[in-house]
Amino acid sequence: MIASNPYKVKGGSYLIEEVKPEQVFTPEDFTEEQIMIGNMTEEFVKEKVMPELEKIENHEFEHSVRLLKEAGDLGLLGADVPEKYEGSALDKVSSSLITEKMALGRSFALSHGAHVGIGCLPIVLFGNDDQKKKYLPDLATGRKFAAYALTEPSSGSDALGAKTTAMLSADGTHYVLNGEKQWITNSGFAEVFVVYAKVDGDKFSAFIVEKGFEGVSTGPEEKKMGIKGSSTRTLILEDAKVPVENLLYEVGKGHHIAFNILNIGRYKLAVGTVGSSKRAIELSAKYANQRKQFNIPIAKFGLIQEKLANMAIKAYANESLVYRIGGMFDAGLDGVEEAEGAVVADAVRDLAIECSAAKVFGSEVLDYAVDEGVQIHGGYGFMSEYEIENLYRDSRINRIFEGTNEINRLIIPGTLVKMAMKGELPLLQAAMALQEELLEYMPSLPDEDAAVLEEEAKLVSHAKKIFLMVAGLAVQKYEQALEREQEILRDLADIAIEIFAMESALLRTQKAIAKNGEEKEEAKIDLTVGFVYESFQKVDAFARHTLAAMEEGDVLRTTLSMLKKFTRVQPLNEVALKRRIAKRVLDAEKYTV
Amino acid sequence: MIASNPYKVKGGSYLIEEVKPEQVFTPEDFTEEQIMIGNMTEEFVKEKVMPELEKIENHEFEHSVRLLKEAGDLGLLGADVPEKYEGSALDKVSSSLITEKMALGRSFALSHGAHVGIGCLPIVLFGNDDQKKKYLPDLATGRKFAAYALTEPSSGSDALGAKTTAMLSADGTHYVLNGEKQWITNSGFAEVFVVYAKVDGDKFSAFIVEKGFEGVSTGPEEKKMGIKGSSTRTLILEDAKVPVENLLYEVGKGHHIAFNILNIGRYKLAVGTVGSSKRAIELSAKYANQRKQFNIPIAKFGLIQEKLANMAIKAYANESLVYRIGGMFDAGLDGVEEAEGAVVADAVRDLAIECSAAKVFGSEVLDYAVDEGVQIHGGYGFMSEYEIENLYRDSRINRIFEGTNEINRLIIPGTLVKMAMKGELPLLQAAMALQEELLEYMPSLPDEDAAVLEEEAKLVSHAKKIFLMVAGLAVQKYEQALEREQEILRDLADIAIEIFAMESALLRTQKAIAKNGEEKEEAKIDLTVGFVYESFQKVDAFARHTLAAMEEGDVLRTTLSMLKKFTRVQPLNEVALKRRIAKRVLDAEKYTV
Numbered sequence A, B: 001m002i003a004s005n006p007y008k009v010k011g012g013s014y015l016i017e018e019v020k021p022e023q024v025f026t027p028e029d030f031t032e033e034q035i036m037i038g039n040m041t042e043e044f045v046k047e048k049v050m051p052e053l054e055k056i057e058n059h060e061f062e063h064s065v066r067l068l069k070e071a072g073d074l075g076l077l078g079a080d081v082p083e084k085y086e087g088s089a090l091d092k093v094s095s096s097l098i099t100e101k102m103a104l105g106r107s108f109a110l111s112h113g114a115h116v117g118i119g120c121l122p123i124v125l126f127g128n129d130d131q132k133k134k135y136l137p138d139l140a141t142g143r144k145f146a147a148y149a150l151t152e153p154s155s156g157s158d159a160l161g162a163k164t165t166a167m168l169s170a171d172g173t174h175y176v177l178n179g180e181k182q183w184i185t186n187s188g189f190a191e192v193f194v195v196y197a198k199v200d201g202d203k204f205s206a207f208i209v210e211k212g213f214e215g216v217s218t219g220p221e222e223k224k225m226g227i228k229g230s231s232t233r234t235l236i237l238e239d240a241k242v243p244v245e246n247l248l249y250e251v252g253k254g255h256h257i258a259f260n261i262l263n264i265g266r267y268k269l270a271v272g273t274v275g276s277s278k279r280a281i282e283l284s285a286k287y288a289n290q291r292k293q294f295n296i297p298i299a300k301f302g303l304i305q306e307k308l309a310n311m312a313i314k315a316y317a318n319e320s321l322v323y324r325i326g327g328m329f330d331a332g333l334d335g336v337e338e339a340e341g342a343v344v345a346d347a348v349r350d351l352a353i354e355c356s357a358a359k360v361f362g363s364e365v366l367d368y369a370v371d372e373g374v375q376i377h378g379g380y381g382f383m384s385e386y387e388i389e390n391l392y393r394d395s396r397i398n399r400i401f402e403g404t405n406e407i408n409r410l411i412i413p414g415t416l417v418k419m420a421m422k423g424e425l426p427l428l429q430a431a432m433a434l435q436e437e438l439l440e441y442m443p444s445l446p447d448e449d450a451a452v453l454e455e456e457a458k459l460v461s462h463a464k465k466i467f468l469m470v471a472g473l474a475v476q477k478y479e480q481a482l483e484r485e486q487e488i489l490r491d492l493a494d495i496a497i498e499i500f501a502m503e504s505a506l507l508r509t510q511k512a513i514a515k516n517g518e519e520k521e522e523a524k525i526d527l528t529v530g531f532v533y534e535s536f537q538k539v540d541a542f543a544r545h546t547l548a549a550m551e552e553g554d555v556l557r558t559t560l561s562m563l564k565k566f567t568r569v570q571p572l573n574e575v576a577l578k579r580r581i582a583k584r585v586l587d588a589e590k591y592t593v
């Protein structure tokens, strides 16, 4: 166990409080053991999985199953399962490293991820002792595989709109389930499904359903854009008989399970994007060094360098924020081993904002990386025998599942408002305090001679003020009706996401500097400067977008000039910066910090 | 023939001159006949092609061939071929309408486009009388099909780096060609290839090569991300015997053909993106109206509306600029029917900047549209049975072929500098005149009560000044070495592209207002306002990016404050605007102006 206390901070609090470098867990804090687990996973994927991907993508799932079992032998399935159920009960950072490295295995990573994540976790976190004893040992070791069946043809984002029903049998021994679940990952070979259904037509509840139960079957494989080696079918429940012992948690409390598991799923998805983005960078850097046009490697062209630098800058922020959350998870779950589902649920729910932010950010960083990766490959990027082509198609799903990015964006202000109402987060107080401060506030001008990252730290702090100012005005103006102003909610979400990303990169670099000094951390400094500069300008644009939608005339002019106090930025020579960053990536032929 | 004179303007001149609404051809100027041709094409594609697409994508090219022949019977192959060779010699706007409507046919559109465009045009424009007589009648009617073979495994962007050789035989009767051409569209069924090879190892030249010639063969079909129904193979030339009569144009002048044909190819590609973007809008609007979540159609959600509005806004600019170029082509080629290749080449070359701008802009508009289209479809967008999934994969190639978007961006400032040096465009004079003007210039402040589109017209004119200012400073600073500053050249290109797009939308709308009055043109006004607002802010950002890369300290501060004179923008309530635009799209269930 890592010393997790310093990372224990309230979810969402980063928006109103100053966070210190010591308070964030960073990849530089990985223990030897964590690094070892990561390396082992990477080796397994490279040596065992990658050579079989073509077969797996060809729906020869016997290979997925065999390799998943091998992963089980290596302990790569039980990271989140307590030891007494044959798991390895690793910390979340270790478990994240497994996820990151698995991403190399593309479709296979999804099979793995759905199994250990949304498949097993409902039982790990919400199962009773008997259920855990019955299912977890098989799942943790790879004797059986799990899937998560929430979505239906007519209910995706609106998960609670599910139509699948569960009726208690007359003799009270079992539930009878009827309905169709759609796009269930791992459905081609999973034996254990966590299925959501409404008891008596309205009490949303979860059940552990075995493939072998009467009335349970699956449909044909879907034809998909990407992740073709991930099994995706419907799960058909026709008078399916599920013993009452297999009700998970409590009747009518399925949404506790569903949403908290999705939170973890979102976080894990984001971790996966770190691995895939790094892969896209590696493939692209290697290709750029090797491909010649006009008699020189295309890596020499400024436009290629700029793409690689952008990929690296975004990947750095992504990696920083993901492991920061990993540290927060460990801190939040510290000592909670094997507690009641409700306790765990609280700890997980507390990080809802960070999980949604990571999911949105990571999936968009990855889509950027694979898109530019394809472009760097030119025509070869469009050919299926090139890995980057696969990554491009595979990555697109990440903005859709585990809650679309629209839904995840809406969750962020929605959760904040809820936390504020419950008094969990003094958001309104902070916004009001700011409003008073604002009129007189005179931020220092951008300073050319500022110390390293001083300017960036100021921008992050300004971005927080901007968030509070805009959010405060929006709540004041729309009150309850703010719910209907999705475009504004989205702006608020995006500001919150950018702040989290900027701050995570900044604090990580500051922490590294504190340890190693500036000279040794030039790469991280460049990446941070590049990221904060661009990200902050987005914050400015989102804020202006929302203000212009809320007010007009003199009021708008006044608020815009208030905003301007915080948005002055020292111009940055991005060209020189990005060439430096690209040089490091090209020299290393991979993402490097 | 349309009255084309008003549209006759020098390529690239829009950057330094004011253009009037009467000087741009717009879709509102389509003749009855042009509209009829478009409708006929659309009907053909919908009724004949679309039902066969699955087979075509399955590489059953006999269907492509059969349907191409049917297209030939309808006169849809010969639009660019003179009547005396059995073509229909349509104006370029009609030919563009065919291309736009064909886009519905996805892969098939590519087979059609490669045949009528890059396949036939080299012979149409550069063939001698005998060659035209021999090949065009078959090609114009669909008895034979053509392909264009320029790229090689090691030369793509660097087309002149081709390694294929041509040696005159000892008896002087034929050339012997050796080499491999790669990714040749239509290669699976084409009988006629325009092949580029170097005579005596250095004189880049073009040849008409028949599939049946000794030593000519094709490789296997490539496995691609998209446009799977387009045949893509290598063309293998092993001591291929090509009669001397089949040398096209002149020895050592192959690049005249290659590059001018690519210009037209780029333009046609852009026209295709107009059709595909409209299709993405239609599919997405229909889906959004029909799909319910949370008990209401997702079309009611602000975030969905915003996507549809953005798609429409971009499509409007794209459509406006594409047909503006169509009008310019017709004007430039007016009276040049069947002239010498060199004369035609000049007319085409004159529009190099506009063609590259359209290619870049259109391909990126389309990628945006299909990406958001997928997102609107949620999980269904990832399923191959949904057309939007196909569009997503198909569209990605457009940023790669006909010159990558990087190459096309670099072409824009490159061509401008060449034109300036040759005295074809008084660019430097304009830049210098501006510099003097700049110091004292005091643009009027943004005006809330400005007349309709007055503010937008001012922004377009400011954007031109910004272009001249930044380009002038860049040329002054780097002189010849500017060539190596690709990031800056890219900024200049992007500014030039945005200006062309903004101006095209603006002038089109002004022209429509002049005819029908403001009340009837509210849709166009909204689309224009939305586009100019966003586009202008990009121009501002590109300019700042380049200035910060060129200068520092006081000089930078001075230039940035000069820039600021032109970049003040009246804030716009984009939310309200986009909801209005989305409403029209959703009511019509398609792109509508």
Ligand SMILES: Cc1cc2nc3c(=O)[nH]c(=O)nc-3n(C[C@H](O)[C@H](O)[C@H](O)COP(=O)(O)OP(=O)(O)OC[C@H]3O[C@@H](n4cnc5c(N)ncnc54)[C@H](O)[C@@H]3O)c2cc1C
Residues within 6 Å of the ligand: A114, A147, A148, A149, A150, A151, A153, A154, A155, A156, A157, A158, A182, A183, A184, A185, A186, A224, A232, A397, A400, A401, A402, A403, A404, A405, A406, A407, A410, A486, B291, B292, B293, B294, B298, B301, B302, B303, B304, B375, B376, B377, B378, B379, B380, B382
């Ligand atoms: C390959 C694949 C694997 C999957 N694996 C699983 C799995 O293992 N288990 C499982 O249960 N599910 C799984 N899913 C389902 C996935 O979680 C859903 O696709 C996702 O939640 C989106 O739902 P939907 O597809 O019905 O889209 P919809 O909810 O119909 O959304 C359509 C569009 O409307 C938008 N939208 C919806 N509601 C709102 C709103 N209130 N405000 C604004 N915009 C809104 C969405 O953002 C989207 O753009 C999988 C899906 C795929 C494609």
Ligand SMILES: Cc1cc2nc3c(=O)[nH]c(=O)nc-3n(C[C@H](O)[C@H](O)[C@H](O)COP(=O)(O)OP(=O)(O)OC[C@H]3O[C@@H](n4cnc5c(N)ncnc54)[C@H](O)[C@@H]3O)c2cc1C
Residues within 6 Å of the ligand: A291, A292, A293, A294, A298, A301, A302, A303, A304, A375, A376, A377, A378, A379, A380, A382, B114, B147, B148, B149, B150, B151, B153, B154, B155, B156, B157, B158, B182, B183, B184, B185, B186, B224, B232, B397, B400, B401, B402, B403, B404, B405, B406, B407, B410, B486
């Ligand atoms: C499906 C398909 C169909 C095609 N059909 C045809 C056809 O019918 N006929 C034909 O002749 N060709 C065809 N092509 C080839 C196509 O035109 C080339 O792929 C394209 O020109 C790019 O060349 P490339 O793939 O070699 O990329 P490269 O030239 O290797 O480029 C790789 C990367 O380097 C960048 N780059 C290259 N040079 C520079 C530079 N100087 N500065 C900055 N960046 C640079 C590129 O932008 C790209 O990002 C087709 C290709 C595909 C994929």
